Amino acid sequence: MPGVAPHAGGDSPFDAQEQRRLMYRGLRTRLLRTARLRPLVLIVDDVQWADRDSRTLFSEMPRPGSDDAPPVLVLATDRIDAAARRSARARRAERDARAVEKEKMSWSAPLALLLFGGLAAALGRNAEALARYEAAESAASQAGMKLHAAAARHQRGRVLGGADGEALTAEAARAMSDEGVVVPTRLAGVLAPLAT
Numbered sequence: 001m002p003g004v005a006p007h008a009g010g011d012s013p014f015d016a017q018e019q020r021r022l023m024y025r026g027l028r029t030r031l032l033r034t035a036r037l038r039p040l041v042l043i044v045d046d047v048q049w050a051d052r053d054s055r056t057l058f059s060e061m062p063r064p065g066s067d068d069a070p071p072v073l074v075l076a077t078d079r080i081d082a083a084a085r086r087s088a089r090a091r092r093a094e095r096d097a098r099a100v101e102k103e104k105m106s107w108s109a110p111l112a113l114l115l116f117g118g119l120a121a122a123l124g125r126n127a128e129a130l131a132r133y134e135a136a137e138s139a140a141s142q143a144g145m146k147l148h149a150a151a152a153r154h155q156r157g158r159v160l161g162g163a164d165g166e167a168l169t170a171e172a173a174r175a176m177s178d179e180g181v182v183v184p185t186r187l188a189g190v191l192a193p194l195a196t
Helices: 016-037 052-059 083-101 108-122 126-142 146-160 162-178 184-191
Strands: 040-044 072-076
Touching (some): 016 040, 016 052, 016 072, 083 108, 126 146, 146 162, 162 184
């Protein structure tokens, strides 16, 4: 992987374990540097299939609220759907949203409100979700985060439902398309996760 682990490969002076360690250290460094330039969303699909090395890589990333934690939102999907796992994920999501909220950066309030909105929607607390998404849209607009504001509007429309909800999602989709987004619904789900 050029630029991440320049010595990895067939002609490396390192054994396979050292090559893997160097590659993951390089990838972690690259992710953290990128996130320090601007907030980063990292999507990991089918996390249930992650190998030990991948789990180790993510376990070594700085945790929200720590002094060296950059603005990284990691979204992981898995296929396990047990009630206990959902409850544990909800508690972790709430803890992580509170950590983001404490950052006191221009991006932290909109992101925290998006996370709290998705959590409320996932728990069936639609009135709270609508209020959180509305506040997220306003905060994101004030912070110049156009796509996040549109994602909040889109998800608010999904929670609201009916003709009014469809109008909001269509308006949000147009706003995202105007910014060059090809699949607005997908981006809205990434920026403002909603599990309904």
